[in-house]
Amino acid sequence: MIYTKEDIEKLDRISRLKIINSATGIKPANLIGTINKENQTNLAIFSSVVHLGSNPPLLGFISRPRTTDAGHTYHNIIENGCYTINHIHPEFIKNAHYTSAKFHVDVSEFNRCNLSEEYINDFIAPFVAESTFKMGMRFVEAIDIKINNTVLVVGEIEHLILPDTSIIAGDVDLEAANSVGISGLNSYYSLKKIGNFPYVRVKEVPEF
């Protein structure tokens, strides 16, 4: 099937959302945990976490428009300067998915979706206890993407927790870590490792 720009514009809103949200390929499945100044926690699923650099260790994610209706995640990050990113595992994909409901600010998705808050090393933002691979993040900056009024939220990893069993031959194995991926808005995938290749130097490229 081939869609031109005009075909995409003519799609109904839901069909367009489903197709364009799948276009990148598989997306990482993470829950972002935050807390506001009144100690109200919040938890929300994000599929847009992206690696920005390793030194310093920086990750980004895309947040919806900065309006009064903006998500509680972004508001809490600006308020407190910290957040957690927690991998989603198959055992709680349903709980994680339903954090995407637009609950009132007084409702903690931890409680409503039956996931457990965990506090590690005096880090103020709540981790997800059920997640075995998670990070405490320090907010660095919010970069405007003006064309569609979204924001790239940049943060630095301050705490990194991962299962010992996920490190295989010096590398992180996401199948062993039991991490999952997302396509579109509502489909979840498990991972099966199918290949591993060395860091590439020009002289070592095989003949194809």
Next chain:
Amino acid sequence: MIYTKEDIEKLDRISRLKIINSATGIKPANLIGTINKENQTNLAIFSSVVHLGSNPPLLGFISRPRTTDAGHTYHNIIENGCYTINHIHPEFIKNAHYTSAKFHVDVSEFNRCNLSEEYINDFIAPFVAESTFKMGMRFVEAIDIKINNTVLVVGEIEHLILPDTSIIAGDVDLEAANSVGISGLNSYYSLKKIGNFPYVRVKEVPEF
């Protein structure tokens, strides 16, 4: 295993690269195809393609620092205003991986890594013929991420090609599309669909 910020700083460069590049979870595996004004093509693997919005249909990816040593991909995109994003499938993960070598500008990775150029609908940038899920992208803007001198390259989807068989019950199925994911710098994963949930309205959230 728990790493603090100080532990991460103390890691040797390769260990840090491997771990921090896996921290987001699974990443999409794409080849970006470009061409310069001398009609020299270029193909490079990227795991940082991220969905920015569906209307207009915008995707981003992270490019290395804007220096004279910058990748040919970024240079060609600025020169021509267009590029292609092509999903990687299991049959050519090895070919795709080796496009990451720093070949001389006169070497086309299409040729060196045995992948085929394909031109669709007069779009100037080359698609990867072996990929069944691919997009022709129009460059929109490059947004500086100053803290580590990287760039978020923003583009709009102008052509979207995907296999009819990947659309199941109105949704894109990336297992059926045979798309793959990446962790770290060199591990590849196939996908198995394990769950599908509806768009969430607060009133429809089940009890957990």
